[in-house]
Amino acid sequence: MSTTQRIINELTSVYPEGLTLDQFIQRTALKKDVVELALSELINQKYPISINGDKFGLTFPLLSPAAIAPLSKTQFIGKRIRLFPSLESTNNYAKENLASLENGEVILAHEQTSGKGRLGRSWSSPIGKSISMSIVLKPAIQPENISLLTQLSAAALVDALKEMNDVKIKWPNDLIMNRKKMAGILIETEFSGGTLKGIIIGIGINTNLESSDIPDGLQSIATSIKEQTKKVVNPNTLLARFFISFEHYYKPFVSTHLTEPFLSVCRDHSILIGNNYWVINDTEKRKAYINDISPSGGLVVTYHDTNQTAVITSTHLSIRGDAEYI
């Protein structure tokens, strides 16, 4: 573990209190100049570190596997975690290192420099203020069932956030608070010669972003949990809850194809069902009434122009309101 991550772990464990240099030295058995160097590196890199008198503290807790481990009572999801200060994209790291990653292993980064959304879009993940995570799965499942994992992940996130606020799901992959996007899911797969080698569930969650951290072009569609709840989010508690819920849905899904427990959460929290939206793909834009989420995880819609009902399974499209994101 790097010295900077050791310092982050120490500061996370005493949050909201801080530590003096002497206390750091006592707790870590590191030399004074090593601690000083690590702290100045963190401050230079714009980690949320505050100085109060002779104490250093965190403005809000940061990702720390040491803090997640005692809270997350899972068998394999998040049992092993690789945390990086900065990655281009946790999904790219997972793809490139798939062979050495175990089923259920999780990649985390304090920051992504080139985070990815769907369809070549980008995902913004400023340092320390959001969760960038990829879960690696190596199951024996049919390729047509992989997209159900997006719904499973969305339901697990709703469960993890339940106590915080009213969270909605915008099919297929957006988590919404107060009609703005607060998290997104991107699933990628690796095949070799027709055999599924692994599934990567990429999830970005806006935890402690202030509105000034949200890029100009996203102000009207993006938000963070902190912005909505006015409370600091502990990313470690949130992830521990998420891992427990994910595993709870995932085990029976893989063994017996049980989907109703998570699909019912998606239906109950859907922001789309019962309303009219534009369904937009590369070639057309059609208004539709949104009826339901089907047992296969698709969106059941009735188009206004033909009055025909169809199940949308492709996620290569956007669902939009009349003038807005939702």
Ligand code: BT5
């Ligand atoms: C997504 O795509 O919502 C999937 C996002 C997945 C991000 C995670 S982070 C960990 C893992 N590693 C990666 O490289 N990616 C995954 P999509 O539905 O295409 O939405 C992308 C759109 O959301 C962008 O075009 C922006 O309009 C908007 N956006 C970008 N950053 C955002 C943010 N931080 N919060 C809310 N909206 C954002």
